Amino acid sequence: MVNDSHCHFFSPAFFQALAQQRAPDLHVQDLYRELQWDDPGSPEALADRWVREMDANGVHRAALIASVPGDESSVGAAVARHPTRLVGFFMVNPAAGDAPQRTRLGLTALGLTGVCLFPAMHQVPLDDARTRRVVEEAAACPGAVVFVHCGLLSIGVRGRLGLPSAFDLALGDPLAVSRLARDFPETPFIVPHFGAGRFADLLAAIDASANVCLDTSSSNNWIRAVPGLELSDVFRKAISAGGASRLLFGTDSSFFPRGWQRGIYEQQTSTLQELDITPEEQSLILHGNFERLFPAPRSG
Numbered sequence: 001m002v003n004d005s006h007c008h009f010f011s012p013a014f015f016q017a018l019a020q021q022r023a024p025d026l027h028v029q030d031l032y033r034e035l036q037w038d039d040p041g042s043p044e045a046l047a048d049r050w051v052r053e054m055d056a057n058g059v060h061r062a063a064l065i066a067s068v069p070g071d072e073s074s075v076g077a078a079v080a081r082h083p084t085r086l087v088g089f090f091m092v093n094p095a096a097g098d099a100p101q102r103t104r105l106g107l108t109a110l111g112l113t114g115v116c117l118f119p120a121m122h123q124v125p126l127d128d129a130r131t132r133r134v135v136e137e138a139a140a141c142p143g144a145v146v147f148v149h150c151g152l153l154s155i156g157v158r159g160r161l162g163l164p165s166a167f168d169l170a171l172g173d174p175l176a177v178s179r180l181a182r183d184f185p186e187t188p189f190i191v192p193h194f195g196a197g198r199f200a201d202l203l204a205a206i207d208a209s210a211n212v213c214l215d216t217s218s219s220n221n222w223i224r225a226v227p228g229l230e231l232s233d234v235f236r237k238a239i240s241a242g243g244a245s246r247l248l249f250g251t252d253s254s255f256f257p258r259g260w261q262r263g264i265y266e267q268q269t270s271t272l273q274e275l276d277i278t279p280e281e282q283s284l285i286l287h288g289n290f291e292r293l294f295p296a297p298r299s300g
């Protein structure tokens with residue numbers, strides 16, 4: 001069985017925001033044409049497409065990220081439609097005045113589970129009071145998790161559209177995640193892509209804080225910049241730092257028609273075969289940890 005802890009929900013509102021950033025009069029249909037990506041239709045239609053895609057690939061459950069601030073309601077609609085299959089995460093910009101209120105609303109009324117911080121993108125440090133307000137709201141919601149992007153950040157669609165990506169990469173710091181995790185010990189923190197180049201600091205954070213987890217998502221191209229490092233080493237070191245219960249499998253799938261990135265799954269499952277871990281540890285990474293952090297609502 002497999003659960004995917006990291007997919008993006010590229011909703012109509014997400015593309016509207018990109019079109020707006022590109023040119024105020026750009027029609028979103030022209031954006032789809034330029035990207036050669038499918039029009040997602042409505043949030044409900046996109047949710048149905050995701051579930052069909054998951055069915056076609058044997059994916060039991062997936063976390064979908066609303067990938068532009070203010071888009072909580074799109075992924076909320078998706079989760080409401082498929083509550084046993086989809087878990088909702090949403091991006092919040094702590095610099096926005098209503099970020100704490102949006103966080104609370106997302107994690108309560110809208111039925112979402114994870115609030116996503118991108119400190120490098122939003123240029124708000126993790127130790128800033130504005131970030132802390134968002135994390136406090138999440139910590140007050142039982143079952144909520146805080147996702148924090150650290151390390152290298154490149155957003156493919158922004159690059160393809162020529163949109164500026166003036167990120168402050170120093171702000172995506174796993175050690176600062178560790179400090180938040182220490183202050184909010186009941187709240188799970190998830191750092192994607194094995195820390196995206198900040199691997200040593202993430203290992204230190206995992207070692208220091210029992211509530212810091214990581215996701216394995218994406219092609220993890222950051223590994224190429226480290227001479228001699230292989231994906232199998234990365235898995236091995238992460239498991240030895242905190243145990244298999246801290247790793248969540250993910251792909252970083254996003255747009256259609258590409259859909260679910262089976263290639264990432266195949267690469268990672270074949271890497272897991274190389275490791276000296278038990279079948280139980282392997283199944284924790286592929287689905288068990290997801291079920292523990294995001295228990296499915298009882299249906300019926």
Ligand SMILES: [Zn+2]
Pocket residue numbers: 006008252
């Ligand atoms: Zn992602």
